[in-house]
Amino acid sequence: MIQPLYGLHFPPIAELLEWPGILFDGSIIELNKVGLIYLWAMAAPLVLFVLAIRRSALVPKGVQTVAESSVDFVRENVVMQTIGPDGMRFMPFLMSLFFFIFFANITEVIPFIQFPANSRMAAPAVLAIIVWLVFNAVGIKSQGFFQYFKNTVIPPGVPGALLPLVAVIEFVSTFLVRPFSLAVRLFANMLAGHLLLVTFAVLTTALWTPGPLAAIVWAPFVVLIGLTGFEILVAFLQAFIFTILTAVYIGGALHPEH
Amino acid sequence: MIDLLAQADTAVDGLKAVGAGLGYGLAAIGPGVGIGLVVGNAITAMARQPESAGMVRTTMFLGIAFTEALALIGFVVFILLNFA
Numbered sequence: 163m164i165q166p167l168y169g170l171h172f173p174p175i176a177e178l179l180e181w182p183g184i185l186f187d188g189s190i191i192e193l194n195k196v197g198l199i200y201l202w203a204m205a206a207p208l209v210l211f212v213l214a215i216r217r218s219a220l221v222p223k224g225v226q227t228v229a230e231s232s233v234d235f236v237r238e239n240v241v242m243q244t245i246g247p248d249g250m251r252f253m254p255f256l257m258s259l260f261f262f263i264f265f266a267n268i269t270e271v272i273p274f275i276q277f278p279a280n281s282r283m284a285a286p287a288v289l290a291i292i293v294w295l296v297f298n299a300v301g302i303k304s305q306g307f308f309q310y311f312k313n314t315v316i317p318p319g320v321p322g323a324l325l326p327l328v329a330v331i332e333f334v335s336t337f338l339v340r341p342f343s344l345a346v347r348l349f350a351n352m353l354a355g356h357l358l359l360v361t362f363a364v365l366t367t368a369l370w371t372p373g374p375l376a377a378i379v380w381a382p383f384v385v386l387i388g389l390t391g392f393e394i395l396v397a398f399l400q401a402f403i404f405t406i407l408t409a410v411y412i413g414g415a416l417h418p419e420h
Numbered sequence: 421m422i423d424l425l426a427q428a429d430t431a432v433d434g435l436k437a438v439g440a441g442l443g444y445g446l447a448a449i450g451p452g453v454g455i456g457l458v459v460g461n462a463i464t465a466m467a468r469q470p471e472s473a474g475m476v477r478t479t480m481f482l483g484i485a486f487t488e489a490l491a492l493i494g495f496v497v498f499i500l501l502n503f504a
Contacts, residue, residue: 175503243478343489350492353499403485410482 199279207261245413260405267397281352290345301415313418355393362386440501447494454487
């Protein structure tokens with residue numbers, strides 16, 4: 163590839179996203195950085211909640227406050243707003259999704275790790291497939307297969323002449339586009355954030371030289387710090403959006419429009 | 421002859437880069453306007469009825485998520501054209 167900025171070495175994208183194996187190299191359970199981050203994203207919420215419940219008190223403090231306020235957050239902002247009180251049985255599923263995605267994202271800004279595991283397509287795709295299976299299963303279970311299909315594909319109040327067109331659009335958007343956009347949204351947001359941070363880190367190190375450029379060397383560094391704060395927000399927001407969309411899909415399957 | 425082929429190769433690479441850049445830029449226009457509309461109207465709603473701010477905020481994030489998907493697909497196309 164042509165380098166537009168001479169003297170600036172921008173690492174090829176494979177170097178940023180592909181990691182060699184670290185543990186159990188060469189065997190079938192080989193783990194690289196991405197795999198280890200997923201293990202951490204699985205273990206960290208577990209540890210958090212076990213710690214919170216072991217020293218549980220009526221008036222929460224320390225770890226318990228964090229755990230309880232996060233449960234409260236998901237209940238008030240995700241479940242109650244989208245499904246309603248009968249959505250409380252999906253609470254464990256939504257909490258697991260939220261925490262897994264958040265802890266896999268937040269490694270993007272943790273020093274020395276600095277890689278969001280969700281910027282590889284694998285986990286977002288698997289999560290989207292799980293969500294697809296869950297909301298379809300909920301719909302089939304609560305309405306019956308044909309009723310669910312009819313309610314999904316044929317929205318109420320559509321004039322007869324438009325019905326074939328609307329039915330095709332609804333079918334494609336519900337069963338094909340939903341899981342795809344769910345996975346791509348998470349993946350592309352994290353990949354974009356990672357590339358943004360890398361770009362400004364590379365610029366910072368490249369411009370860190372004495373000379374006439376010294377007047378502006380701090381500019382990319384300041385932007386980098388600002389973007390790091392922004393990426394913390396994005397890591398949280400993407401976990402929240404993935405969870406709330408899952409809740410919306412489950413709610414739609416549970417309560418069809420009339 | 422070989423010179424010509426090499427030139428054609430660079431031209432194709434250049435066109436790919438141009439296409440990728442244009443593709444992402446065009447994909448960002450619509451969602452940019454769309455997210456502006458969503459957030460602007462959400463702020464109007466929150467200012468008019470502060471007591472419904474929680475519900476409006478949730479709906480706003482949903483609207484942003486749906487609108488933003490198009491821009492993100494554009495970004496993925498950009499990555500695929502440039503690096504795949």
